[in-house]
Amino acid sequence: MINRSHLPLLTGYVKIRIMETREPGYLALFRSGELKIRAEALLARLAHCDICPWVCAVDRLAGQEGFCHSGRAAIISSFCAHRGEEPALSGSRGSGTIFFANCNMRCVYCQNYQISQSPENQQKNTIDASGLADRMLYLQDELRCHNINLVSPSHFVPQIVEALCEAVPRGLRLPLVYNSGGYDRLETLKALDGIVDVYLPDIRYGASEIAKKYSGVANYVTHNRRAIQEMWRQVGPLQTDENQVAYHGLILRHLILPEELAGSQESLKWLARNISPEVTLSVMSQYFPCHEAVKIAELSRTITYEEYAVVVKVMEKLGMANGWLQEMDAPTHYLPDFNREGHPFIP
Numbered sequence: 001m002i003n004r005s006h007l008p009l010l011t012g013y014v015k016i017r018i019m020e021t022r023e024p025g026y027l028a029l030f031r032s033g034e035l036k037i038r039a040e041a042l043l044a045r046l047a048h049c050d051i052c053p054w055v056c057a058v059d060r061l062a063g064q065e066g067f068c069h070s071g072r073a074a075i076i077s078s079f080c081a082h083r084g085e086e087p088a089l090s091g092s093r094g095s096g097t098i099f100f101a102n103c104n105m106r107c108v109y110c111q112n113y114q115i116s117q118s119p120e121n122q123q124k125n126t127i128d129a130s131g132l133a134d135r136m137l138y139l140q141d142e143l144r145c146h147n148i149n150l151v152s153p154s155h156f157v158p159q160i161v162e163a164l165c166e167a168v169p170r171g172l173r174l175p176l177v178y179n180s181g182g183y184d185r186l187e188t189l190k191a192l193d194g195i196v197d198v199y200l201p202d203i204r205y206g207a208s209e210i211a212k213k214y215s216g217v218a219n220y221v222t223h224n225r226r227a228i229q230e231m232w233r234q235v236g237p238l239q240t241d242e243n244q245v246a247y248h249g250l251i252l253r254h255l256i257l258p259e260e261l262a263g264s265q266e267s268l269k270w271l272a273r274n275i276s277p278e279v280t281l282s283v284m285s286q287y288f289p290c291h292e293a294v295k296i297a298e299l300s301r302t303i304t305y306e307e308y309a310v311v312v313k314v315m316e317k318l319g320m321a322n323g324w325l326q327e328m329d330a331p332t333h334y335l336p337d338f339n340r341e342g343h344p345f346i347p
Contacts, residue, residue: 022247024175025194030168038191039165042158046072052104052154053185053223068102073126074159075101079135081143086282086324088238088246089147089177089200096139096174097149098132101125104155105181106216109257109293132163133170140174146245147198149177154184161195175247183217184227192234198246199231202253203271206263214261214299228252228275238280238322251323255284256311259298264311272318281323283311 029035045051046060056066063071081094089095103110127135139145153160164172175197182201203224205211211220231250238249252271256264271279285308293299308328315321 022241024173024197026164026176027168027173029194030165035161035168035195036165038195039158039161042161042188042191046158051157051185051188053183053217053219054104055185068104068155070102070155073128074132074156074163075125076127076132076135077101077125079139081139081145082149085149086246086251088240088244088251089149089198091146091243091245093144093146095147095149095177096136096143096145097151097179098135098139100150100152100156102155103152103181104217105183107181107291108214108296109287109290109299111288111290129159129162129166132159133167133172136163136167136172136174137170140172145174147175147177147247148172149179149200151179152181153178154180154188157188157192161192164195178231181215182224182227183215183220184223186223186226186230189227189230189234194234197235197248198238199235199250200253201228201231202255203228203267204255204262206266206270210261210263225270225274228271232275232279237276237278249280251280251282253282253284255287256303256308257287257299258301258303258307260307260310261298265314268311268314268318268320272320277319278322279320281315281320283315283323283325285326285328 026035029038042051043061047062048057049055049060049066050057052068054067056068058064058066060066060071065071076098078097078099080097082097083090083094085095085097136148139148150160164176176195177198177200178192178196179200180202182204184201201224204215205220205224208219208221211217228250235249238246238251240246252275254262254264254267256262271277271281285303287303289300289302305328312325315325
């Protein structure tokens with residue numbers, strides 16, 4: 001997640017492209033009956049779970065848990081109007097953020113480790129489809145957010161689509177944002193075609209061996225790049241309304257790590273070649289040694305100006321100027337605390 005202010009790379013960074021309708025795609029799928037069909041098919045896959053790249057094959061419908069420590073029910077840790085996301089998501093009223101627990105990655109530097117890597121503390125937060133629909137509608141109707149922003153949704157896709165089937169007839173109409181670490185399974189993303197309006201994945205590493213060492217996942221680069229290509233196929237370039245609030249398209253996040261561990265140059269070059277130099281980027285300088293990173297020498301510090309400048313230079317050389325570039329002096333007090341009552345980003 002972005003927890004810092006951003007500067008646009010260029011004034012008027014994204015061109016407004018008008019669609020025939022700005023209605024979220026899942027509404028048409030609901031009316032046709034397709035949304036229910038997809039929800040049922042996705043839920044059936046939980047019986048031999050293959051929802052994310054781990055393909056644990058456990059029976060989550062029967063309460064078995066695989067790598068994500070999650071069974072039949074979704075688990076959420078917090079929901080709020082988040083005003084620290086990218087400007088096109090936060091807008092003037094905030095992004096309606098729902099934080100799912102028990103991520104399918106194990107990043108040693110995760111700033112959300114309280115909810116992503118503490119499954120024993122999250123079981124009390126299980127929620128059924130009606131409850132998840134309630135929260136979506138609260139974010140829309142009471143907090144008046146611009147979108148529903150699903151954070152770490154990769155292992156709860158069936159439950160999300162199931163909840164949509166309940167929320168739509170009750171009036172849900174906001175764009176759906178899929179905000180993931182980028183470790184997503186291609187087959188699951190295909191089932192989301194037409195459901196998700198804005199994809200917001202990380203492109204976290206340029207080498208899978210580094211991803212394995214620091215995030216505990218196998219073949220990250222292969223899965224991540226396939227996922228990004230599929231997301232781009234589904235939604236294409238970012239589209240915003242007259243207030244520059246996003247309603248469709250792809251935003252890619254990249255966190256600069258110390259010692260060039262993120263492989264920023266390789267990832268940016270791949271994006272320019274295989275997606276587009278005009279893809280919307282959110283490049284983050286906010287790295288802070290959280291969780292276990294303080295005990296790992298190469299990750300125990302923030303990035304240097306020189307490391308930051310190298311990434312900026314590569315972007316300039318590749319002509320990548322759409323999106324946001326986070327300032328180097330972003331304050332650390334925006335780090336979340338999910339043990340705090342209420343909003344995790346407000347002290």
